[in-house]
Amino acid sequence: MKTLSPEFQIIQDYFDIQGAAQSHHSVALGIGDDCAVLTPSANKQLCISVDTSIADRHFPADAPAFDIAYRALNVALSDLAAMGATPLWFTLAISLNAFESEWLQSFSAGLFTAAHNANVTLIGGDTTKVPTTAPLSITVQVHGEIETGKALTRAAAQIGDNLYVTGNLGGAGAGLAVYQKRLQLNKGAEAVVLAAYLRPEPQLLTGMQLLNKANACIDISDGLLADLGHILRASNVGACIDLGKIPLSAPLRQHLPTNQALQLALGAGDDYQLCFSSALSPEELGLENVHLIGSIIEKNTLDFVNAPADFDVNNLNTGFDHFYETPV
Ligand code: ADP
Numbered sequence: 608m609k610t611l612s613p614e615f616q617i618i619q620d621y622f623d624i625q626g627a628a629q630s631h632h633s634v635a636l637g638i639g640d641d642c643a644v645l646t647p648s649a650n651k652q653l654c655i656s657v658d659t660s661i662a663d664r665h666f667p668a669d670a671p672a673f674d675i676a677y678r679a680l681n682v683a684l685s686d687l688a689a690m691g692a693t694p695l696w697f698t699l700a701i702s703l704n705a706f707e708s709e710w711l712q713s714f715s716a717g718l719f720t721a722a723h724n725a726n727v728t729l730i731g732g733d734t735t736k737v738p739t740t741a742p743l744s745i746t747v748q749v750h751g752e753i754e755t756g757k758a759l760t761r762a763a764a765q766i767g768d769n770l771y772v773t774g775n776l777g778g779a780g781a782g783l784a785v786y787q788k789r790l791q792l793n794k795g796a797e798a799v800v801l802a803a804y805l806r807p808e809p810q811l812l813t814g815m816q817l818l819n820k821a822n823a824c825i826d827i828s829d830g831l832l833a834d835l836g837h838i839l840r841a842s843n844v845g846a847c848i849d850l851g852k853i854p855l856s857a858p859l860r861q862h863l864p865t866n867q868a869l870q871l872a873l874g875a876g877d878d879y880q881l882c883f884s885s886a887l888s889p890e891e892l893g894l895e896n897v898h899l900i901g902s903i904i905e906k907n908t909l910d911f912v913n914a915p916a917d918f919d920v921n922n923l924n925t926g927f928d929h930f931y932e933t934p935v
């Protein structure tokens with residue numbers, strides 16, 4: 608038999624490896640034909656999102672291949688988390704500028720580690736070679752399902768809602784700064800923030816637990832204030848944030864001045880935590896790792912209370928008029 612061309616050899620060796628046994632029961636036909644054939648659940652809606660990650664724009668080209676893949680899939684899955692959807696399938700379009708088996712092996716390991724964690728099946732894709740000078744490009748499309756009419760959107764925040772975030776913030780922003788040698792911490796702290804940047808975790812379980820509990824929800828990819836801004840605009844409301852309640856990533860809290868830590872937590876992206884509004888109190892929500900940071904208000908402004916003395920509101924890029932309570 609004729610040997611496979613490099614493209615098909617790559618697909619077989621590194622991507623078509625999940626096997627029928629591991630794939631979701633909804634996959635009638637996976638990788639290998641002209642289309643995947645899928646069986647959606649009755650009475651459910653599909654949530655679909657696509658994200659392209661380009662080397663040296665969205666991730667460092669010299670990052671470990673495992674992390675590049677892990678991150679590319681998790682970043683896409685984070686959009687499903689924000690809707691409260693259950694992940695089912697994903698596709699991968701990859702443009703490679705080199706075919707290196709060690710790199711591909713590590714990329715494949717990262718990809719399927721993330722896929723296994725989220726219980727999502729690779730159902731197809733496209734593999735192309737681009738000139739060596741072109742950047743590596745990875746496009747992941749994710750598909751999830753949700754009970755009809757239940758998806759958590761950006762437009763459903765209600766005046767009087769409590770405002771929450773999951774996890775802690777600022778770690779990924781600090782990790783990028785460490786990676787780019789703009790910030791130095793001790794080795795242990797650097798390892799924590801680098802992992803936050805290179806290996807984000809989509810908050811899928813929390814997203815699903817928020818169904819019937821949250822009103823509006825978004826994932827924090829561009830920074831808390833920028834992403835909260837999307838909720839406020841879509842819902843035509845404002846917010847008041849208690850800066851004393853922002854959950855800071857531990858290395859930031861321990862090693863950086865409060866003002867610098869807050870700037871990262873509010874303004875830097877890549878944390879992939881969720882920001883949501885809910886009429887429920889923290890006790891009524893009953894969720895771990897969820898922090899109350901403020902409330903939804905009627906006037907279309909972003910207000911801050913409990914700002915530290917040296918907090919510089921003018922450095923924050925929110926696209927919003929802010930009301931700033933001068934510390935007394
Ligand atoms: P076609 O020419 O019909 O578009 P391709 O030759 O591009 O098909 O791909 C062959 C099969 O391999 C298809 O089922 C496709 O979905 C799958 N595939 C290609 N690249 C990837 C990839 N990077 N990851 C997963 N599946 C892939």
Ligand code: MG
Pocket residue numbers: 732733734
């Ligand atoms: Mg093709």
